[in-house]
Amino acid sequence: MTFSISEAARLIAAKKLSPVELTRDCLERVERLEPTLHAFITPTPERALEEARAAEREIMARGPKSPLHGIPLGLKDIFATAGVRTTAHSRQLADHVPREDAAVTERLIASGAVLMGKLATHEFAFGGPSFDLPWPPARNPWNPEHFTGGSSSGTAAAVAAGMVLGGLGSDTSGSIRSPAAFCGIAGLKPTYGRVSRRGAFALAFSMDHVGPMAWTAEDCAILLQAIAGHDPQDPASAQEPVPDYCANLGQGIRGLRIGVVRHFFERDHKAGEDTLRAIDGALATLRDLGASVRDVKLSPLEDWHAAGLLIMLTEGYAVHEDQLKSRPERYGELFRDRIGMGAFIAGADYVAALRRRRELAAEMAQAMQEVDLLVSAAQPGEAPRIDAVPKWLMFEKPGFSMPFSLSGFPASSICCGFGAKGLPLALQLAARPFEEATLLRAAHAYESATEWRRRRPPVIPQARE
Amino acid sequence: MTPEEFAALARRAGLVIPPASLEEMAKAYDRLQELAQRVRAAQAEPAHVFIPPK
Numbered sequence: 001m002t003f004s005i006s007e008a009a010r011l012i013a014a015k016k017l018s019p020v021e022l023t024r025d026c027l028e029r030v031e032r033l034e035p036t037l038h039a040f041i042t043p044t045p046e047r048a049l050e051e052a053r054a055a056e057r058e059i060m061a062r063g064p065k066s067p068l069h070g071i072p073l074g075l076k077d078i079f080a081t082a083g084v085r086t087t088a089h090s091r092q093l094a095d096h097v098p099r100e101d102a103a104v105t106e107r108l109i110a111s112g113a114v115l116m117g118k119l120a121t122h123e124f125a126f127g128g129p130s131f132d133l134p135w136p137p138a139r140n141p142w143n144p145e146h147f148t149g150g151s152s153s154g155t156a157a158a159v160a161a162g163m164v165l166g167g168l169g170s171d172t173s174g175s176i177r178s179p180a181a182f183c184g185i186a187g188l189k190p191t192y193g194r195v196s197r198r199g200a201f202a203l204a205f206s207m208d209h210v211g212p213m214a215w216t217a218e219d220c221a222i223l224l225q226a227i228a229g230h231d232p233q234d235p236a237s238a239q240e241p242v243p244d245y246c247a248n249l250g251q252g253i254r255g256l257r258i259g260v261v262r263h264f265f266e267r268d269h270k271a272g273e274d275t276l277r278a279i280d281g282a283l284a285t286l287r288d289l290g291a292s293v294r295d296v297k298l299s300p301l302e303d304w305h306a307a308g309l310l311i312m313l314t315e316g317y318a319v320h321e322d323q324l325k326s327r328p329e330r331y332g333e334l335f336r337d338r339i340g341m342g343a344f345i346a347g348a349d350y351v352a353a354l355r356r357r358r359e360l361a362a363e364m365a366q367a368m369q370e371v372d373l374l375v376s377a378a379q380p381g382e383a384p385r386i387d388a389v390p391k392w393l394m395f396e397k398p399g400f401s402m403p404f405s406l407s408g409f410p411a412s413s414i415c416c417g418f419g420a421k422g423l424p425l426a427l428q429l430a431a432r433p434f435e436e437a438t439l440l441r442a443a444h445a446y447e448s449a450t451e452w453r454r455r456r457p458p459v460i461p462q463a464r465e
Numbered sequence: 466m467t468p469e470e471f472a473a474l475a476r477r478a479g480l481v482i483p484p485a486s487l488e489e490m491a492k493a494y495d496r497l498q499e500l501a502q503r504v505r506a507a508q509a510e511p512a513h514v515f516i517p518p519k
Contacts (some may be wrong), residue, residue, distance in 0.1 A: 302503065303503060303504075305500070306500035306501070306503040306504050307503075307504050307507075309497075309500055310497070310500060310501060310504060313497075324480060325479045325480060328480070328481060333483075333486070337482075337486050337489075337490055337493075340475075340480060340482070340490070341490065341493055341494065341497060343475070343478040343479075343480055344474060344478065344494055344497060345497060345501065346501070349501040349504065349505070351513070352501070352504045352505050352507050353501075353504045353507075354513050355504070355507035355508065355509045355510065356503075356504040356507035356509070358507075358509035358510075359507055359508070359509045362509070391489065392489065392492075392493055392496075395493050395496045395497070396496070
């Protein structure tokens with residue numbers, strides 16, 4: 001049996017589901033599926049069972065302290081875990097054992113979650129899918145011959161396969177939303193500054209976000225509740241109050257104004273027919289639920305892509321310059337060659353890209369005065385085969401995630417159907433800064449009105465229909 | 466840019482590029498220049514600010 005976090009939390013609170021049994025069930029799935037899916041770098045089964053037993057004792061005595069109490073979760077292997085190896089999926093850090101937890105690790109532990117282990121990523125959240133690293137790339141549970149997306153590849157694969165009920169990813173230019181889309185789960189990149197990055201390996205300081213990945217939008221709301229909030233040790237951390245993300249989740253979307261950035265996926269980077277049909281279907285559902293839908297025009301996708309890629313490569317190169325010069329052989333080819341391009345961006349062009357970001361973010365804020373949410377494709381189609389992902393794809397074609405990575409506006413990917421190959425298709429929803437609650441409410445309404453959350457990957461034989 | 470020109474540029478930056486990567490990285494460099502051209506007309510200020518600690 002597979003559960004969403006919200007289902008499991010309700011049963012645990014009612015003492016109808018044992019955290020120990022739930023954790024054992026997930027561990028059994030890890031043991032069975034891991035040889036195929038490679039979602040984990042470092043599983044922590046003993047720790048998981050120990051934490052599950054402690055959670056069970058506490059819940060039986062005093063009830064759950066949060067909806068995550070006793071819930072098995074996983075962490076992308078860029079978040080520091082005290083005493084547990086944290087590799088960033090790189091040979092550079094193969095034996096790195098942090099002394100302290102990342103801010104989000106601390107918060108999940110405080111909420112009573114059960115840590116199932118550290119999950120695969122693309123090397124330093126940027127490089128994959130790589131086949132020349134100490135650990136293989138994660139595989140897509142819907143078809144292991146296909147790409148998971150990245151870089152939060154292991155989190156998406158583990159959630160989709162029911163090895164964990166939820167987890168955390170990071171997103172600099174789509175690293176939560178791309179794997180969420182390809183693996184058919186829900187992923188949320190919160191507003192820049194909403195979640196602390198302390199203890200997370202940096203890719204690009206001014207674009208890095210940390211966020212939840214889970215089976216449903218409701219589960220993302222539960223996870224965000226646990227990790228959101230100010231942290232004085234992250235200089236970009238926002239001082240905005242944290243609302244109750246679950247309070248209005250079920251209130252529907254009547255009257256919500258949705259703007260569709262149609263030119264992104266119909267002209268600037270044309271999505272496949274399956275995706276176009278799925279988005280039209282999703283918009284019809286959102287209309288039926290009471291939202292108004294209209295088209296919105298923004299600058300061409302290539303403009304967002306240009307500014308975003310220049311900033312990301314420059315900042316990423318700054319993080320790795322020393323190691324790229326002194327120990328380049330310790331990186332995989334994809335990461336080394338891609339991030340190495342940051343060496344060739346002139347300082348003046350980096351500043352120009354920052355200036356362009358300010359213009360584009362202002363343009364997005366202006367557009368969102370007229371609408372509450374923006375919609376676009378999350379990906380142009382189903383996941384490609386894992387052996388057919390072009391090394392320079394990110395340079396060649398603008399991605400749909402970049403506008404919201406660049407502006408810092410919150411954005412999520414949710415499943416909106418399946419393509420001809422039986423792999424998931426996805427929709428991207430974005431909201432104004434710090435309005436994750438509105439975004440999650442719309443995503444929850446859509447998921448509740450459609451059947452997609454009832455279909456699990458074929459690797460789970462007991463999928464519920 | 467030719468792979469030879471790119472190799473020279475990389476040497477000046479202090480990077481040793483494997484020969485097998487030179488041609489594709491030279492192409493990627495050309496693409497980066499196209500992207501840089503797209504942002505060079507940006508006018509917004511201040512693009513980045515420094516806030517002194519209290």
